[in-house]
Amino acid sequence: MKRREICSYCGGDFTPTRRGAQKFCSNSCRSRNWQSKQRDKNKNQALTKLNNEGLQIPKTTTGEKMSLAGVGNAATGVAVVELAKTILTSAENKPATKRDIQELKTLIKSQYLPIKNLGKDATGRTPYYDVLTGNLVYLFSPVVHGKR
Incomplete structure (x- = not known):
């Protein structure tokens, strides 16, 4: 006698074809179950908790953390770019500084x-x-x- 199982998604009876590892009656129920779990997970992440006054405060998310190595890499990258700009930009294409403007005013006067x-x-x-x-x-x- 073949054993009958109950589908974890729709609750219908089915005869498993994969030696006890099968929880759903069809691929459709399996994918719908996964989609509903994803929807529930997204809803739970979007929920907010209430503080003492009853105001809604969004949950804090744990994002990427800063590390000293990452800060060092960013600083090194910026330094290399600025050095390259200084070396590769000709003198007539560089932006005017306050000193340049003061010298120009003195010349005009x-x-x-x-x-x-x-x-x-x-x-x-x-x-x-x-x-x-x-x-x-x-x-x-x-x-x-x-x-x-």
């Missing part, structure tokens, strides 16, 4: 003198007298407290 009795040109540039060449030049005036 010493070489170019503003002409106050002559108006701006059509593009909004201010007239300056070039001390070295003796010529009139039009430059965009530096911004001072939000005004040109």
Whole structure:
């Protein structure tokens, strides 16, 4: 006489074909059982616990942990990239620093003198007298407290 088993998912009777290892009557019940377990697992992870005041607080998740080796690897990677950028970027393509801007302001103030009795040109540039060449030049005036 063949032994009858009860399906763990649907509860129906079936005759096992695999010597006691079979818990489900069909592959459909087996996959549906797995899917329902996954759904339940996701719901349990999404549930929140209540604190004393009755407010919902999301469960804390344990994510990746930082290690000293990982921090060291990240710092080394950033250092290598910055060194490569410094070596491979030509001088004219590097961004201006505060020192560069201060030197430019000093150069403009010493070489170019503003002409106050002559108006701006059509593009909004201010007239300056070039001390070295003796010529009139039009430059965009530096911004001072939000005004040109």
